[in-house]
Amino acid sequence: MHSRYCQYRNKQQYAAPASYRCYWLFLYKPSCYKPDMHTANTTAILPSPALAPYIRCFLLRELDTAGENVWMPCYARHEWFMPFCLQSRYKAFTRPGHNSTAAGDVTQPALALGISTGFAGSVCHNGQYRIFSIQFKPAGFYRIFGIPAAAFTDRFFDLPSIAGPYASLLLQQLQEAASLAAMKQHAETFLQYFLRRSKWRDPHNSIQQLAATLHNSAEVPITQLAAQAxxxxxxFQRRFTEQVGVSPKTFARIARFNRAMQLKLEQPENNWTHIAHTCGYYDQMHMIKDFRDFTTLTPTELSDLTPAQAEYHQYSSAITSLIITGNPLY
Structure with missing residues (x-):
C-alpha cells in the first residue's frame, strides 16, 4: 500500500462526497425552487500549459440563496475536484436513509473529493457562498499527489490530511485573492509544489489518454484499450483503477450517464429513446438501469424534477467558452 496513503488512511473520512455542482443540477424538492429568490454565477478559467495535462479547469461559483434552503442532490460523477468554501460552508448533508434536513455533517472548508459511483445524499445551501474548485482530469489527482485514486472513490477527505499546512495556506490565499486569475495563480503554485515531489512518471500519459477515449465512447473494448497501452x-485494469479511481467499465458507464443527462438539459425536446441511441446505449432499458444505479430514479422521474435550468446553462456557457479556445478538457 502506498506509504503516503498509509499516513492518512486512519484519519477522519466521510462516506460520500458533497458535490456542489455537476454537469446538471436538480433541486431536491421542486417546491423549494424559487428562481427569483436566489442567484448563482459560475466562472471558469483554464490552467497554464504546465498543468494542462492534469487539471481540466478552475471554477469560481458564487451563490446567494436569499435565506432559502437550496438542496442539491449528489448523483454519480466521473470527475475529481477540490472545493474550497471561501464564504460559508454547506449547512447540512443528508445520506440515504436520513430524513433530517437540519442535522447533518457540516463540511470542512477545503476538501478532496473522488469519483462518485451512485447517489450519495444531498447538500443544503442557505446563505451566501463563494466556492473555488480545482477540477481534475482523469488520473490528474494521482499524477500530482501520487496517492491511489481508488482510496477516494465514494469518499471525501479534509484536504489538510493530504496536503498538510499547505492546504490551510492555500485556503487563506484564496480568501484574500481579488480575482479568479489570482486564485488560479495561488492554486497552481500549490499544485506544482506537489507535482515536483511526485514520483509518478509516464511520459506517454497512456492512462490519461485512454480515459479520454472512454469518456467519449463507452463502447471501446477493454482488450483494445489494453493493447493500445x-x-x-x-x-491495464489494475493501473486504470489505481490512477482514475474506478474500473474502466465503471468510468465509461458514469461518463455516459452524465453525457445523457447533459444532452437532455441542452435539448429537452429530445425524447429519452433518442438520447439513449445518441449516447451509445444498446437500448433504452440499459439506460434506465444506469439511471437507477446512479440516481435511484428513472430518467423520466429525474427529468420531472424541477431543473435549475438557468444555473445549468450559465455553467455550461462557462465551460463552452473554454472549449472554444481549443484546449481539450480531457
Missing part, C-alpha cells in the same frame, strides 16, 4: 488486460 501495451499492457495485459489485467494490468
Amino acid at each position: 501495451n499492457l495485459s488486460q489485467r494490468t
Whole structure:
C-alpha cells in the first residue's frame, strides 16, 4: 500500500462526497425552487500549459440563496475536484436513509473529493457562498499527489490530511485573492509544489489518454484499450483503477450517464429513446438501469424534477467558452 496513503488512511473520512455542482443540477424538492429568490454565477478559467495535462479547469461559483434552503442532490460523477468554501460552508448533508434536513455533517472548508459511483445524499445551501474548485482530469489527482485514486472513490477527505499546512495556506490565499486569475495563480503554485515531489512518471500519459477515449465512447473494448497501452488486460485494469479511481467499465458507464443527462438539459425536446441511441446505449432499458444505479430514479422521474435550468446553462456557457479556445478538457 502506498506509504503516503498509509499516513492518512486512519484519519477522519466521510462516506460520500458533497458535490456542489455537476454537469446538471436538480433541486431536491421542486417546491423549494424559487428562481427569483436566489442567484448563482459560475466562472471558469483554464490552467497554464504546465498543468494542462492534469487539471481540466478552475471554477469560481458564487451563490446567494436569499435565506432559502437550496438542496442539491449528489448523483454519480466521473470527475475529481477540490472545493474550497471561501464564504460559508454547506449547512447540512443528508445520506440515504436520513430524513433530517437540519442535522447533518457540516463540511470542512477545503476538501478532496473522488469519483462518485451512485447517489450519495444531498447538500443544503442557505446563505451566501463563494466556492473555488480545482477540477481534475482523469488520473490528474494521482499524477500530482501520487496517492491511489481508488482510496477516494465514494469518499471525501479534509484536504489538510493530504496536503498538510499547505492546504490551510492555500485556503487563506484564496480568501484574500481579488480575482479568479489570482486564485488560479495561488492554486497552481500549490499544485506544482506537489507535482515536483511526485514520483509518478509516464511520459506517454497512456492512462490519461485512454480515459479520454472512454469518456467519449463507452463502447471501446477493454482488450483494445489494453493493447493500445501495451499492457495485459489485467494490468491495464489494475493501473486504470489505481490512477482514475474506478474500473474502466465503471468510468465509461458514469461518463455516459452524465453525457445523457447533459444532452437532455441542452435539448429537452429530445425524447429519452433518442438520447439513449445518441449516447451509445444498446437500448433504452440499459439506460434506465444506469439511471437507477446512479440516481435511484428513472430518467423520466429525474427529468420531472424541477431543473435549475438557468444555473445549468450559465455553467455550461462557462465551460463552452473554454472549449472554444481549443484546449481539450480531457
